Amino acid sequence: MTDLLDRIGAVLVRGIVQMGEVSRLLWITVRRGPRRPVGFGEIKYQTVMLGVRSLPLATFMSLFIGMILAWQFGWALQDFGAKMALGYASSLALVRELVPTVLAVTVGAKMAAGIAAELGSMKVTEQIDAISALGADPVKKLVWPRLVAATLSLPLINAWSNVVALGGGAIIADTVFGVPAGYFYETYIDELVPMDYLSSEIKALVFGGLVGLIGCHHGFRTEIGTEAVGRSTTDTVVACSISVIVADFFLTMIFLPV
Amino acid sequence: MTAPGRIADRSARPAAEPIIRMIGVDKAFGDHVVYRDMYLDVPKGQTTTIIGPSGGGKSVCMKMIIGLLRPDRGRILVDGADVTEMGEEELRALRRRVAYVFQGGALFDSMTVADNVAYGLREHTDLSEEEIDAKVRACLDMVGLSDDLLDEMPSSLSGGMKKRVALARSIAMEPDVILYDEPTTGLDPKNIAVIGDMILKLQSELGVTSLVVTHDMPMAFRVSDHIAMLSDHKFPFVGTPYEMATSEVDLVRDFVHGRIADAP
Numbered sequence: 001m002t003d004l005l006d007r008i009g010a011v012l013v014r015g016i017v018q019m020g021e022v023s024r025l026l027w028i029t030v031r032r033g034p035r036r037p038v039g040f041g042e043i044k045y046q047t048v049m050l051g052v053r054s055l056p057l058a059t060f061m062s063l064f065i066g067m068i069l070a071w072q073f074g075w076a077l078q079d080f081g082a083k084m085a086l087g088y089a090s091s092l093a094l095v096r097e098l099v100p101t102v103l104a105v106t107v108g109a110k111m112a113a114g115i116a117a118e119l120g121s122m123k124v125t126e127q128i129d130a131i132s133a134l135g136a137d138p139v140k141k142l143v144w145p146r147l148v149a150a151t152l153s154l155p156l157i158n159a160w161s162n163v164v165a166l167g168g169g170a171i172i173a174d175t176v177f178g179v180p181a182g183y184f185y186e187t188y189i190d191e192l193v194p195m196d197y198l199s200s201e202i203k204a205l206v207f208g209g210l211v212g213l214i215g216c217h218h219g220f221r222t223e224i225g226t227e228a229v230g231r232s233t234t235d236t237v238v239a240c241s242i243s244v245i246v247a248d249f250f251l252t253m254i255f256l257p258v
Numbered sequence: 259m260t261a262p263g264r265i266a267d268r269s270a271r272p273a274a275e276p277i278i279r280m281i282g283v284d285k286a287f288g289d290h291v292v293y294r295d296m297y298l299d300v301p302k303g304q305t306t307t308i309i310g311p312s313g314g315g316k317s318v319c320m321k322m323i324i325g326l327l328r329p330d331r332g333r334i335l336v337d338g339a340d341v342t343e344m345g346e347e348e349l350r351a352l353r354r355r356v357a358y359v360f361q362g363g364a365l366f367d368s369m370t371v372a373d374n375v376a377y378g379l380r381e382h383t384d385l386s387e388e389e390i391d392a393k394v395r396a397c398l399d400m401v402g403l404s405d406d407l408l409d410e411m412p413s414s415l416s417g418g419m420k421k422r423v424a425l426a427r428s429i430a431m432e433p434d435v436i437l438y439d440e441p442t443t444g445l446d447p448k449n450i451a452v453i454g455d456m457i458l459k460l461q462s463e464l465g466v467t468s469l470v471v472t473h474d475m476p477m478a479f480r481v482s483d484h485i486a487m488l489s490d491h492k493f494p495f496v497g498t499p500y501e502m503a504t505s506e507v508d509l510v511r512d513f514v515h516g517r518i519a520d521a522p
Contacts, residue, residue: 129360
């Protein structure tokens with residue numbers, strides 16, 4: 001029993017320490033990053049690497065999320081003779097919750113793991129020390145563009161994914177449940193208010209920031225050896241998933257106060 | 259082993275003022291003590307070599323000099339300024355004057371050779387791209403590499419070439435001091451000789467102060483004005499190559515003759 005409590009305590013302490021380290025990295029990055037030169041070229045490059053290259057996965061994921069959710073709701077609603085309400089039922093869950101969250105734990109985790117692996121390899125081969133030794137700032141050079149790119153990319157991908165998820169839902173509504181795609185679209189849009197889109201985008205923005213920070217943090221603290229790069233990457237995916245879910249809980253509390 | 263008779267006695271060179279001073283430095287990683295009350299002076303414009311067993315903390319000494327690692331106690335002065343009290347901005351300014359050549363080269367693998375060498379110039383100067391290109395070519399020429407390598411990626415270079423590109427990157431900013439971290443590790447005898455030539459050439463042509471970390475004794479004897487031997491967390495012997503080769507002190511003789519084991 002004591003062992004178990006010890007272990008739980010150790011995990012909690014490690015989590016709190018990591019939160020502190022990530023917050024410190026955020027503070028340093030926000031303080032040093034915007035200094036001139038801002039590094040638009042590198043931000044643009046990272047946006048392409050992290051964002052644009054994630055579009056195929058994001059499109060695939062959101063199409064299937066839309067189709068699965070429409071199928072689940074359609075199956076439940078048709079028992080009550082309410083399948084025509086499929087658009088109303090699907091829209092809130094998809095836009096406010098499922099699309100940004102599932103996107104963050106899949107596409108976001110992919111981004112974070114990529115960042116951690118890249119920076120971890122640079123750490124192991126002393127390239128990060130070399131940046132410092134050449135009188136440059138590794139936080140400004142490496143963390144800042146990745147943080148900005150991830151924070152900007154995820155909301156953009158989220159907007160696109162919301163459209164694709166709507167399309168996926170419409171396909172299932174029309175072909176499986178006989179709800180015309182046009183009607184599904186009308187009811188889907190009708191249910192949503194601007195705040196729903198806004199909360200979806202704000203969630204994606206926060207998740208994007210978390211993804212960028214956690215990836216950079218784990219990359220920077222990679223220890224010696226190629227095995228350490230693998231460990232950092234795995235830790236990144238775990239930390240990213242947990243952080244996104246916890247952040248989602250608190251954001252939901254904020255956007256949907258009781 | 260190099261016979262004492264073949265060691266050039268460079269002690270005839272007048273002792274210069276130290277540009278780097280390490281005073282009472284302690285450094286440990288957890289329970290692992292690397293330095294305890296360590297003192298070392300590096301004379302200006304000359305080459306000092308640190309020798310010692312692998313894992314003994316030779317590279318740690320160099321990383322402390324440019325502030326990549328902080329000592330637990332003690333002072334490290336570079337040109338009179340205390341590195342241990344420097345903030346990030348001051349450290350960045352220091353690192354423009356003190357170049358570090360990493361053991362594995364630490365070339366940026368996503369950049370070409372030209373971009374690697376130009377990195378510091380683009381970061382810290384207002385030179386035009388034409389001027390940077392000319393400077394990059396001159397630096398590569400100084401380390402004996404051809405312009406044909408400009409567009410090559412580091413992954414396509416041999417170990418010796420990588421070290422020379424790293425050296426070219428370091429001298430591009432015209433530093434006052436160059437720190438060489440195990441510059442010959444992993445190289446064949448021909449490339450070891452080439453790197454030795456480079457160190458001597460850069461010192462004579464640019465007048466830089468060089469601090470070399472190595473456990474390659476022939477290399478140490480060849481390039482050094484002074485040799486500092488690391489043992490028991492400090493430098494119990496600092497002298498000229500000739501003094502080292504002819505030393506009667508057991509500890510020094512054991513190291514010169516390869517009878518000291520690596521650090522645990």
